[in-house]
Amino acid sequence: MSEEAVLEEGSAVLEHPFLKQMIVQLRAVDSYGTYDTWSDAKVLDPMILTKARRREIPVVGDPDETTISRVKAFYNGLAQMIEKETGIMAVPVINLTHEGFGRAMIVVGKLVALDKTLRDVHRFGFETPEKLIEDAEKLISKAVELVTQFKEVAKL
Amino acid sequence: MSEEAVLEEGSAVLEHPFLKQMIVQLRAVDSYGTYDTWSDAKVLDPMILTKARRREIPVVGDPDETTISRVKAFYNGLAQMIEKETGIMAVPVINLTHEGFGRAMIVVGKLVALDKTLRDVHRFGFETPEKLIEDAEKLISKAVELVTQFKEVAKL
Numbered sequence: 293m294s295e296e297a298v299l300e301e302g303s304a305v306l307e308h309p310f311l312k313q314m315i316v317q318l319r320a321v322d323s324y325g326t327y328d329t330w331s332d333a334k335v336l337d338p339m340i341l342t343k344a345r346r347r348e349i350p351v352v353g354d355p356d357e358t359t360i361s362r363v364k365a366f367y368n369g370l371a372q373m374i375e376k377e378t379g380i381m382a383v384p385v386i387n388l389t390h391e392g393f394g395r396a397m398i399v400v401g402k403l404v405a406l407d408k409t410l411r412d413v414h415r416f417g418f419e420t421p422e423k424l425i426e427d428a429e430k431l432i433s434k435a436v437e438l439v440t441q442f443k444e445v446a447k448l
Numbered sequence: 449m450s451e452e453a454v455l456e457e458g459s460a461v462l463e464h465p466f467l468k469q470m471i472v473q474l475r476a477v478d479s480y481g482t483y484d485t486w487s488d489a490k491v492l493d494p495m496i497l498t499k500a501r502r503r504e505i506p507v508v509g510d511p512d513e514t515t516i517s518r519v520k521a522f523y524n525g526l527a528q529m530i531e532k533e534t535g536i537m538a539v540p541v542i543n544l545t546h547e548g549f550g551r552a553m554i555v556v557g558k559l560v561a562l563d564k565t566l567r568d569v570h571r572f573g574f575e576t577p578e579k580l581i582e583d584a585e586k587l588i589s590k591a592v593e594l595v596t597q598f599k600e601v602a603k604l
Contacts, residue, residue, distance in 0.1 A: 385541060385543055385551070385553070386543075387541055387542075387543060395541070397541070397555070399553070399560055399563075401560075402559060402560040402561075402563070402594065402598075403558060403559065403560070403601065404555055404557075404558040404559070404560060405558075407555075407558070438558065442558075442598070442600075442601050444598075445559065445598050445601050
């Protein structure tokens with residue numbers, strides 16, 4: 293990945309609630325304390341895969357532990373937001389083969405509120421921070437809608 | 449594990465539909481072809497953990513690949529039976545840490561028809577073949593009941 297940062301320090305977009313949540317989640321899965329001395333912008337930066345950055349990643353490859361932890365952080369963040377909006381516990385479940393294929397689900401009670409096939413996880417990322425927010429908000433609102441529609445199952 | 453077989457060759461219990469399904473599933477996860485020359489009784493035998501066998505397994509331990517494959521076979525078998533009874537595709541999802549803790553789910557549409565916490569997977573097994581059948585039938589009928597009750601979610 294290119295060494296140049298995409299996200300600027302103190303950039304206004306970092307104040308968006310979902311990006312703030314993402315930063316919390318990324319720090320939460322950082323078991324070795326690598327991010328302890330990093331700024332929020334630096335922690336979030338690898339989630340942004342601009343076209344130039346994407347070109348530098350081979351099409352076929354196995355995801356490393358750090359990339360997988362970012363996928364987990366993303367779904368943990370979604371689960372947190374869904375929980376906040378619905379008031380019911382939301383649990384992320386991620387199943388990945390070592391080749392980076394699999395499935396991500398967010399389970400609320402007995403309801404699968406979100407279900408996504410994961411592919412090419414070694415290239416996980418979003419073109420811009422705005423795209424990350426947009427994708428997350430779409431997923432959250434769809435999940436919340438489902439929970440509202442099938443509240444009885446979500447409360448089981 | 450003790451070398452003596454618990455399940456006798458040609459034993460009548462092996463004709464039970466769930467045990468037949470278990471044998472199919474065990475053979476299906478046997479990627480190295482170890483079971484190719486084994487009888488059905490021999491394939492199923494390690495699923496039976498009599499008290500004597502259980503005593504031989506340490507209380508704390510990591511499950512090996514073969515044990516994990518048996519857990520998978522069990523939930524694959526349950527999913528197959530649930531699918532057969534409900535006519536809707538049932539997908540097993542198993543998440544295990546290498547210490548043998550985790551969660552097994554069977555998802556039907558957007559419904560979590562079965563959800564079980566897994567513990568001490570290195571000691572996975574059933575005291576008798578009858579107990580295996582009994583446990584499986586309980587899980588299947590609970591899941592089928594849930595699918596019937598929330599058909600709309602199961603069909604999503």
